[in-house]
Amino acid sequence: MTDVTHKMSARGVSVFYGDKQAVKDVSIDIDMDKVTAFIGPSGCGKSTFLRTLNRMNDTIASARVTGDIMLDGENIYSSAMDVVQLRARVGMVFQKPNPFPKSIFENVAYGPRIHGLAASKSELEAVVERSLKRAGLWEEVKDRLQDSGTALSGGQQQRLCIARAIAVDPEVILMDEPASALDPIATAKIEELIHELRGRYAIAIVTHNMQQAARVSQRTAFFHLGTLVEYGETDQIFTTPREERTKDYITGRYG
Ligand SMILES: Nc1ncnc2c1ncn2[C@@H]1O[C@H](COP(=O)(O)OP(=O)(O)OP(=O)(O)O)[C@@H](O)[C@H]1O
Numbered sequence: 001m002t003d004v005t006h007k008m009s010a011r012g013v014s015v016f017y018g019d020k021q022a023v024k025d026v027s028i029d030i031d032m033d034k035v036t037a038f039i040g041p042s043g044c045g046k047s048t049f050l051r052t053l054n055r056m057n058d059t060i061a062s063a064r065v066t067g068d069i070m071l072d073g074e075n076i077y078s079s080a081m082d083v084v085q086l087r088a089r090v091g092m093v094f095q096k097p098n099p100f101p102k103s104i105f106e107n108v109a110y111g112p113r114i115h116g117l118a119a120s121k122s123e124l125e126a127v128v129e130r131s132l133k134r135a136g137l138w139e140e141v142k143d144r145l146q147d148s149g150t151a152l153s154g155g156q157q158q159r160l161c162i163a164r165a166i167a168v169d170p171e172v173i174l175m176d177e178p179a180s181a182l183d184p185i186a187t188a189k190i191e192e193l194i195h196e197l198r199g200r201y202a203i204a205i206v207t208h209n210m211q212q213a214a215r216v217s218q219r220t221a222f223f224h225l226g227t228l229v230e231y232g233e234t235d236q237i238f239t240t241p242r243e244e245r246t247k248d249y250i251t252g253r254y255g
Pocket of ligand 1: 017022040041042043044045046047048049060062
């Protein structure tokens with residue numbers, strides 16, 4: 001049976017690197033208009049799980065995923081799924097900003113061009129402008145769109161990467177510690193941006209920073225040793241966790 005009440009649903013998902021199991025039987029839903037934060041100690045499998053949501057683990061030879069992950073009720077691991085298309089629908093932003101060594105304009109225009117989303121030069125320019133505006137970068141770069149993306153500051157580069165993800169009209173945006181390489185001011189801008197993007201996309205974010213999870217998310221998933229220990233409303237997880245292990249983690253007893 002297909003479940004289309006959620007944007008994405010993971011059911012019984014496990015991930016193995018060779019013989020080693022990194023994610024164990026995780027079931028979770030990702031919804032529109034919500035930010036879902038994945039928290040937990042280092043090595044607990046949160047990035048590995050995040051990457052299953054757009055089949056990024058396909059790029060790791062030893063990785064094997066079992067279980068079901070549905071996007072609008074369609075299994076993303078089925079042979080009918082076009083992975084290039086999937087990664088446009090479920091975009092990703094990484095810890096370290098990774099703009100292409102091309103102009104600011106080209107960084108954003110590349111995706112819409114290869115996906116045929118703009119019929120003319122002026123349409124492409126409009127997509128680039130809209131994406132940069134949504135990523136909160138337009139005012140800072142509008143007069144130097146031909147400069148290299150790699151010449152921007154770290155925080156600007158990360159917003160450029162977000163603009164690049166937005167440009168292909170995704171439904172879901174995955175963020176893997178998007179602010180951990182940035183200074184506090186650039187981090188605050190990214191957090192503000194996540195707030196603004198929430199109405200338009202389903203967002204899942206991995207973060208080491210519990211204050212950040214509490215600030216930006218509406219739902220929180222706590223992972224420990226590859227298992228999903230607890231998943232619920234962010235307020236509930238941070239104020240009245242049901243599980244002892246969650247309580248220990250959020251009160252800083254281990255981490
Ligand atoms: N490419 C890989 N090959 C083999 N093992 C891996 C690979 N990537 C991750 N692992 C292992 O899988 C487990 C989960 O790692 P993962 O990076 O998903 O955890 P994490 O919770 O995101 O950690 P961190 O917060 O430190 O990034 C760890 O034991 C890690 O060593």
